[in-house]
Every structure is written in structure tokens, then in C-alpha cells.
Amino acid sequence: MDTRRSLRILATALGTAGLLISGCTSGSSTSSSPSASSASPTPSVPAELTSYYAQQLKWRDCGVEGFQCTTMKAPLDYKKPDSGEIELAVSRKKATGPGKRIGSLLVNPGGPGGSAIEYLQGYAAVGYPAQVRARYDMVAVDPRGVARSEPVVCLTGPQMDSYTKVDQTPDDAGEVTELSGAFKRFAGGCEKRSGEILPHVSTGETARDMDILRSLLGDEKLHYVGASYGTYLGATYAGLFPARVGRLVLDGAMDPSLDAVDLNREQTEGFETAFQAFAADCVKKKDCPLGTTSTADAATRLKRLFTDLDARPIATGDSRMLTESLGTTGVIAAMYDESAWPQLREALAAAQKGDGSGLLSLSDSYYERRPNGTYANLMFANAAVNCLDLPPAFADAKAVTRAVPAFEKASPVFGRAFAWSALNCAYWPVPATGTPHRIEAKGAAPIVVVGTTRDPATPYKWARSLAGQLSSGTLLTYRGDGHTAYGRGSDCIDTAINTYLLEGTPPAKGKMCS
Template sequence: MYFRRSLRRSRTGVTLLSLAALLVSGCSAAESTSSAGSTALAALVALPRATPSALAPYYGQKLSWRGCGVPGFECATLKVPLDYAEPGAGDVRLAVARKKATGPGKRLGSLLVNPGGPGGSAVGYLQQYAGIGYPAGVRARYDMVAVDPRGVARSEPVECLDGRAMDTYTQTDTTPDDQRETGELVDAYKEFAEGCGAHSARLLRHVSTVEAARDMDILRAVLGDGKLTYVGASYGTFLGATYAGLFPNRVGRLVLDGAMDPSLPARRLNLDQTAGFETAFQSFAKDCVTRSDCPLGGKGTAPAEVGENLKAFFRKLDAHPIPTGDPDGRKLGEALATTGVIAAMYDESTWEQLREALTSAIKDKDGAGLLALSDSYYERDADGRYANLMAANAAVNCLDLPAAFSTPDQVEKALPSFEKASPVFGEGLAWASLNCAYWPVRATGEPHRIEAKGAAPIVVVGTTRDPATPYRWARSLAHQLTSARLLTYEGDGHTAYGRGSACIDSAIDTYLLHGTPPRDGKRCK
């Protein structure tokens, strides 16, 4: 599973990972666990308030700030222990960036931001959007700060496959038609996992969300803040909620936008997310058929028929990929086309681009537009280099939860439920859930509740037609957190803050600037 806030204000980047690793990888015997039944799960236990003496050097370190190539921003390196159980076993160096409060008004401290993932670069998000695009009043009063979590981007990134191998991986068929294609998909997952184990063996056991949350507490202390002020989107909500569960007495003003539900095993998370993409696609389909340039149906075409037309197009590509003009010779097959469509589901502002890309592919046999969407999804640049997004995503997910499926036979048995959740995407997303079955290290996490008893009010934000973090997850997390205030956006797209709703933005800005949370249950349209 992969979640990240869209950076569409500054670039095409969307919140994704490969269909070969799109979903959270874990499930336990408690696959039927639901929000209503989460009370049977253990709650995350808070850490002792006193800082262990072995960690004192980390909490007492001084950051050396320097310029980092982007005007107005400065960067530093934070040291954290590789293994919190053995602080003397080595360090991990984390990249930190900040933009100081601009004034006027009294400085309120540091505001840490995280765009999600796991695997999204928080430093990149800060420099490309948050540090210049957050409301001026917020930037005036807070130092805007980001840290790339361990294993991500600039913070000792997990590495798995090189660009050429990644090109092959992203084109692997995730809707196998026979045993041979199933074997090829399994081999691709194994090759990816083996690459991660070979290139990142030291770090692979220590990139969990719990460890990343503990790193954030060291950063909070080093920045001189008594409590953490934080805005996390998508997977960043799981990271922020985990922090609150571990350090409830150090919670300042926390915004968790596009919330995840930590009480669910991954197969259930994957199934819910599959349904979320279907909901988003239905919204796209209803909009598409009202427009003259819809390539999947005209006025009066039912959304279900739009989906059938798209599936028929995918089947054609599976048999006969089409040219893209890519200098590396990549053609548009079913896997890349599906990724491109899913990429556009995260933000309704991309629907026009998707219509144009589909029109070119269907009518003109030109796959360039869908390939561009897919490449933005994977963070592949024009030179064929990939960010470590997919590697970090799999590394964190496969450590946080046990594998969703252990064998292809288990996927086969689950296909009907996934295809019911999404006739368009269900098959591919079911097979995507197999990726962590072959991971080189065992998972250390399990589904759990997060209560954060004693924490200050925490704002949990949910969007009713969010494709990647379904609204029910926000309701569940808000129910678990003892001090949560649920803020609802009735609309489309992934996350809500800063996406055009004055009602949402005003509620969150008031909370960040004045400490006054919205009333629980507030709804915005």
C-alpha cells in the first residue's frame, strides 16, 4: 500500500507506488478485523517519559545548519540510533530541512510536515510545496521543518534495483493469465526483494514506522520544542498517530489528513483501498461521460460500462502493447497503463490529463500520455533513474505488517472479493498484495489500536471519496484516539488540507495558529 499527498501544485508527482507493490503487504489470521472489532486488539504502549541515558547523546546533539541549494531553506544532518534496543550498535544519518518563520507575529515553534508514502521525501515536499505553499499566516509563525525518514530519499535510502531492472519490474504483468505468467510475477517479486536484501541489508530491519516516530521525537528535542506540532498526510497520519501513541504527553498540535487505520491487517487494508480506487473511478466515469472528449463513452453511458470499456482497453494492451516514443524503447502494456490511470485517481484536477492520455492511446495508438502519468507515479526521471520511492515503500510496509498473502494460491482464492470491490482494478491489486511474501526480513509489527491517552486534541481529517485512504479509516482512527476531533471533507481526491476547501483550510489554520481544534464531527463540502 502506498499513500502520499499529491504535490500537484509544484509538479506532476502523485501518491503512488508500483502495481507490483501498490498495497500494504500484510495480513494476519485476523483478516476479518474491522473498525468495529478493533477494540479486541492491543493498543500501542506509550514509552516512559524519562529519556533513557543511552539516548541522551542523541537528544542533546546540536544541528549544524547550512545552505542546501534552495533559496530560503537550510539543511542539517540528524543522528539517530540504528537500533533503539542497542543504541551503541551504530547510527543512521537523517536529512533535515527547514525554512524559518517569516513573521510578523510571535514564533510558535517548529511545524514538522510529512507527505506520506512510506517513501515520499518530506524534504522534497517541504522545498517544493509546504515551505512556500502553506498559508502565509502559518509560515509566518512557524519554522517549517521536514525530515526524510530512515531509508527514504536523502536519509540513507534503501536501494533495490537499478533503472533498467526497475523498468522491467514496473512492466511486469500483474494480471497473470496462466501459470507461466504467474511464475514471472513471482520471480519479479523475488528479484526485487533479493535486490533490497543485497543492497540494504544493514538498514532493512530498522525502517519501521515505530522507529521513524522515535526519530521524530529526537528531532523535536533537538529543535528545542517541548511538544511536537505536526501535519501528516496519508501514510504520514500513521506516522503521526504512532508518535502520539508512543509520546502522548509530547503531543502539541497534530493534524492527520487522509487517515490510515492501524487496527487493520494489510489484506483488509488492501481490500478497502481497492474499493477506494473504484469509488474514485466511478466519480471520474460520471464526470467523463458528461464531456465531449471522453474516450470511454458518451452522454448517457453508465459508469459500469465506462469501466468495462477501460478493462477491454487494458486487455488489448496486454496482448498488443502500443508505442510511446520512449527513447528507451518502452511500450505501453497493461501494467504501465493501469498505473497511469490509478495515478490520476488521486486528484480530480488530473482527470482532464487522463482523458487526453486515454484518447491518444485508444484512438491514435500513442501511449506517451499514460506512460508520463505512470512515470510520475514511480518517480522515474527522463534519464531512466528512479527515486527510491518503491524500495522504501516496500521496506517499511513489509516490516510493519506480516505478508498479506504467502502463495499465489491464496491470491487466487481472494480474487473474487477484490474483483467485487473493484471490477476495474481488483485483479491487479490482489496480485500486488503478494509482493511481501518474498521479503528477506520478517515483519516486526502487527495490527494494533492507537489510543494516545492523555494527548492534547488531535485533528483527524477524512475525505468521503478518497481513493487511497478510504473515509472509514479516518472514522476508525478518530474513534481509537481518545482526544481526536474528526473533520470531514465531502468530496473527491486524496487528502483535504490545501486542496481548495476554504472550510477545511480555515479549521486547520485556526487549530495550528490558535490551538483551537474544530468541533468533533465538523463537515465541509
């Protein structure tokens, strides 16, 4: 479990992972004419980047109906643009009409490490409102180090299986050593397999890649919808290129001003808030596996289950046993979307009877483990970006031990595990290049920041903070559960965002939806 992951669950719920469609295949040789996009480079582009802004995109059919794919080049190192380049995968679905085309709408589902192309092809290009798809080319680029864009690779499938089951609530010095060793092996695997790219997957570099793509698509302004970590990416873009901001929706916002300790602890609070909402709903039901008396009793019963799993992992019908770590991750996964609550209740009830298959399935969905035992690169890219963007939350195990009480205060259920999981960046082979900072983006066009009051992964306070930092930020609030708000059933939210995307008019200040 990595508590700094904040990925929007693709295609609405955990159980719909099968809707994700494989992306571009290099075997397709069908070509289209170069994009109308290959317009002249954006004015004020540094001379050393001119060739990147002047490249032409060669679109081809990528084997998924209605979608085109291409690749673009970007400098591996923006500080030394002549030292090498990286190839990034891009996909689009052109505007369907009717109505005048507004431009391209880039989408990013978060992570860091989520595939924007899978999100586009599996959800956004079919699930976004028809009127938005009619007037925008829907576009996605997998960020550097992610999925189809020279992905970071760290561990084999069996190695990841071992890594994910390691006890993240160590009870003694031996277990602390075991957990630290797991983090070291993970980091060492990343360095061994992806050492060249590891220093160059920061959010700032990815934001610069997005500006090259904006220009190649022929757009003067960047129009963008970013969810979860995608809000940090979008805000970073706005900070770097405020004059090039078009219509930006930042849904499930992160707060760039927080250091890693505060970020992890406040996210811990967010998951506690989400668990309390789940528990309050559960105890009203006769078959609630956590009891029918109170949320406090529900929390006690869940902690007891975790303690039991720590002492005696249970069978799953698979060669893997359900450990405390995997069980905790399964519960965490279901907190992202309230539509997964019934699945979680069933999984908890089964676990109490010695069947861990349900919680293991939820955990596998979180880690993006495939049925054949391999893993997507989500968690590899997630660590690589997080550990580069901010200095480590903790320098060593002693620092975690001192912080555990504060984390347990933030969440009696999850706090201890979340504190220890934040130790991972302490052993990262590349020093962080980013620092906590406010993003104001002075001079940018209106930016819509969306926050959900009981969001587990990106607490509502982060949306309030980011909207307050941005000079042109407007906060749109959804009173409800789950991670992010757009396209999740609120007509009020969807209407406000659609109006902004189509007309450029942000919602009224302080607008609240439910």
C-alpha cells in the first residue's frame, strides 16, 4: 500500500476494470496526414526546444474503433535538451460534432502512474457528456515513465507479490528490518531496470511535455481535465505557463504547498473520514459484517480483523494467502468509490469466515495486478514520481516511530499502516528535485477546482487550499462520498463543469452541489 497514491478508479468502479481497452499497437501501419496541428512553434519557446515544438505528429489507426494514436518526442532532461530524448504515446478521438470545434481536451486520471490513454479509451471518450465530446478532440498522453511512454519497471510479478504482502504495521525490530528491506529492494529494482529515466519523471517535466503537445495539436491554450494527482499536474502546468491556460478542471484536488509528512497524514485523515461514512452506512444494514451498533464498534471490529490477519493469514483460493497488508489494501481500495461498498461488505463477511478471496480481489485491483500474475507499472511510476516530487516524509524507521501517534490520531484504523508505508522514499536512489510550494499562476484564465467533502484520497481541505492559492481559482464543492466528482452522478456538478468547458464560464463563487 502506498498512501500517496491518489488514483481515480477507472471507469467508475472497481468491478469494471474489464472495461479498460488495450491501447495503441505498434503493428498498425495505417497513416493519416500530419496533424493540422503541426503549426508554427509557440512564440517565446527557448531555442534549444524549437525542434520539439516544430515536430509533426503522424496519426495512425491504433486498433481501437474511433481512436488514433501517435508518438511525440520530448527532451529526457529539460536542463540539457541535447542530451537525449524520450518518446511519449498519445491518443485521440476527434470531435464528433455538431457545433463548432473548441479545440483539444487533454485528460489525465491521476496516480501518479495512471495511464491517460487507458482512461481516454476506456472511459473519457465514451463517458464524458456527448456535448463535450462533440466539440473537443479528446486527447491523452501517457506521462513519461507511465504505461506506453517508456514505463518505469521495478519488480517482476512474483517479486511484487512478495512486496505487497510484507507487514506494514511492524511489531518489533525484526519486522521493521523486513519492511525496510522490502522498500530497499523495490527501490533497487527500479534503479536496476529503469535507472536512466528515474531522474526525469517529475511532475514539472511532464507538465512541460504537455505544453509541447498543446502546440503540436495546434491549440493556443491548453484545455484540460485532471483528476486526483492529475490536478497537481494541471496546476503545475498553470504555474509554468499561466498565459497558455485555457479551460482547466482540477477534480479531486491536491495541495502543492504540503510537505510529504503533512500530505500523508492528511490523506490518512481523508481515509478515516471515508471509512466513517462507510461504517455509518454499513451499521444500518442487518447483515453488516462490522456490527449494527455504532461506527466506533465497526472500527473496533475492523481493527480486530486486521490483527487476526497479522497473526494468521487466511486462504483465498489462490496460492497467495490474505495477509494484514493485503487485507488493509483491499479495504482502502473500496474507499475510493461508494459503489464498491456492497462488494466490501461481502468481502469482509467472507474474511471473517476464513475466505480472503474478496479482499484479495480488491487489493489486486488497487495494485493493478493482472490475472496472469503480472502487474501494470502503476505502482512503479507512482513511487518514481512521488519520490522525485518531494523530499522523503521520513529519513528512517526511528522518524516513523515518532510520527505513528499523530497518524493514529488521524485514523485509529489505518494510521499505523499509513505512517510506515510513507517510509518508502527514504531509500529512493534518486534525490528529490521538487519541494512544497504554492501555485498562484498569476494571469491565468479562470480555473475550476473541484472538491468532494468526504473524498478519501484527496481531502476536501486540499481543494479549498488549491483554489485559494490559484489567482484565478474557483472552488466547486460536492457534498458526498468517493474520490472526485465529475461524471459520478451529480447533475449539479456535471452541469457546472460542462458549462465551463463549453462556454468558458466558471461556476459561481462558493457553489455547492450534492
